[in-house]
Amino acid sequence: MLLPTSQTLESRKLGVILNNRNMTLSYDPPKLAFPEIASLATELTRRSPLQSLSDSIPLPEDCIVKPKVPLANLTSFRVGGPADWYAAPQNLDALNACFTWARQYELPITLLGAGSNLLVSDLGIPGLVVGTRRLRFSQFDVATGQVTVGAGEPLPRLAWHAAERGWQGFEWAVGIPGTVGGAVVMNAGAQGGCVADCLVNAHVLLPNGTTQILTPDELSYSYRSSLLQGKGWLVTQATFQLQPGFDPQVVTARTNDHLNHRRSSQPYHLPSCGSVFRNPGQQAAGWLIEQAGLKGYQIGGAQIAQRHANFILNCGDATATDIFQLIRHAQHMVADRWSLWLEPEVRILGDFQPI
C-alpha cells in the first residue's frame, strides 16, 4: 500500500483547507471555488510535513479528517495507539466524501463503531479510521412495528427507547455497549436474543460508493458472525422488527432485569471488550479458561477476570500488547488442556508481535 508522503499530498492541493490556527485534510470539491483557496494553497506549500500540523479546520463541516487521533479513548479496552487519520462523519454525503478522500490517497480504511469489540495495537492503525458514532437517528413505524436506526445509534439507547414505547423484542440488547452498525456486523446477542433474529435489513455502503440493502439471509448470519466481518463494507442503517402494543412499564421492567442480571454476573467495573473468545460449540469459553486455572491471571496491567473468565480486564495501566499476550496465553493453556484452539470474538486491529 502506497501511503502518501507530505510531499505528494502537498502537491495535490485539491481538498486541502487550512487557516492560521488549524489544518485538516478534507475532501470538498464544491468548495474549491472559495477565493481563499489560492492563498491557502500557497501557504500549504510552505508548510512542513502534515504530521507536524497540529491544528484542524472543520471544512467541509460534515467531513472532518484529523491527523494522528488517539484511539484509546474510542475503544472500551481504553488501549491502543493513534489512527493516522480519523473522521466521524455525520451524514452520508460526508461519509462518501471521506471514502473518496481516502481512495484518492490510496489509504486503507478501518471502520469503528463504539469500539466495544476491538483490540487496537499500541502502534495504532495506518490509513483512515472512519468512526460511525455520529450517524445517529431512529424512526419507529407504528404501522409495521419496525424501527429504522442509524449505524451510530447505541444499542442500549435503542433498547430503552423501545421499552418506553411498550415495544418488546429488544430487551436483550440493553447491556451491549456497541452501536447498531457494530451489532449488525458482529451478530451481537445476549440472553437468548441476537441481531439475526430481529433484523429486517441493513443498508451497506460499499467502498465503490454504491449502497446495497441486505437481508439476514444475505448476511449469512451464524453465532457472532456475518458476511460483513473483514469486508470493509459500512453499515449505514438497519431496520429491526419489534412487537409494539405492550405495557411500557412491563417492557421497561424486563429491560431493567436484563441489565441487572448482566451487571451481577459480568465485570462491568473495569474496561474490557466483553467476551474475548467465541464459545466453541456447546462449551463456554469462560469455563474452559477457568478450568485451565487462569482466573485472575495477569500480564502487565491485563487480567483474566475473577468474575467471568472470558473477560480480560484493563486494570488501569494495561497496554494492547499485554492484552494480546494474555489472549495468546489463554489460547495455549486451553489448547494444552483441551486440545482445542479458542477463536477470538474480539477483532484485533493493527500490528502485534507474534508470540
Ligand SMILES: Cc1cc2nc3c(=O)[nH]c(=O)nc-3n(C[C@H](O)[C@H](O)[C@H](O)COP(=O)(O)OP(=O)(O)OC[C@H]3O[C@@H](n4cnc5c(N)ncnc54)[C@H](O)[C@@H]3O)c2cc1C
Ligand atoms: C462490557 C461489554 C459487554 C459486552 N457484552 C456483549 C454481549 O453480551 N453480546 C455481544 O454480542 N457482544 C458483547 N460485547 C461486545 C460488543 O459490544 C459487541 O460486539 C458490539 O456489537 C460491537 O459494536 P461496536 O459498535 O462497539 O463495534 P466495534 O467494536 O467498533 O467494531 C466491531 C467490528 O465491527 C466493524 N464495524 C463497526 N461498525 C461498523 C459499521 N457501521 N459498518 C461496518 N462495520 C462496522 C468494525 O470494523 C469491527 O470489525 C460486549 C462488550 C463489552 C465492552
